[in-house]
Amino acid sequence: MVSEVIEDMLKRMQSHPGVIGSVIINKEGQVIKSTLDNTTSLQYASLATRVCDSSVDALRNIDPTNDLTFLRVRSKKHEILIAPGKKFKNSKWESLRLTMRRNLLWKIFQIKFKIECILC
Numbered sequence: 001m002v003s004e005v006i007e008d009m010l011k012r013m014q015s016h017p018g019v020i021g022s023v024i025i026n027k028e029g030q031v032i033k034s035t036l037d038n039t040t041s042l043q044y045a046s047l048a049t050r051v052c053d054s055s056v057d058a059l060r061n062i063d064p065t066n067d068l069t070f071l072r073v074r075s076k077k078h079e080i081l082i083a084p085g086k087k088f089k090n091s092k093w094e095s096l097r098l099t100m101r102r103n104l105l106w107k108i109f110q111i112k113f114k115i116e117c118i119l120c
Contacts (some may be wrong), residue, residue: 010035025049 010033013022021036029049034041056068 007033 009024010022014035021034021040023034023036023041023045024032025045025048026032029045031038031041031045036044052068052071055071059066059068
């Protein structure tokens with residue numbers, strides 16, 4: 001059952017235009033499933049987990065009753081989208097899901113990068 005949910009999630013993420021890889025990670029930042037190579041998956045899983053955890057801590061310092069529902073981090077080259085949930089930490093890399101686009105506001109340098117986390 002869980003593996004079917006994970007496979008469906010990967011297929012759904014891969015179906016978006018410009019997506020070249022997907023990674024699903026658990027709450028501890030361990031890779032559960034990935035369409036990327038192992039080194040890249042581990043690197044981005046670690047970074048996504050740290051960004052997500054830091055954001056949750058910062059938000060709770062401001063308002064302890066509030067929860068993080070969505071986070072977008074933009075740079076000139078990348079965009080990271082993090083959407084915490086309850087079952088998985090799911091990372092979607094749209095820069096490892098390459099879309100050749102030029103500096104569109106939040107679309108990133110010729111590569112589109114998204115991370116969507118769904119927390120355990």
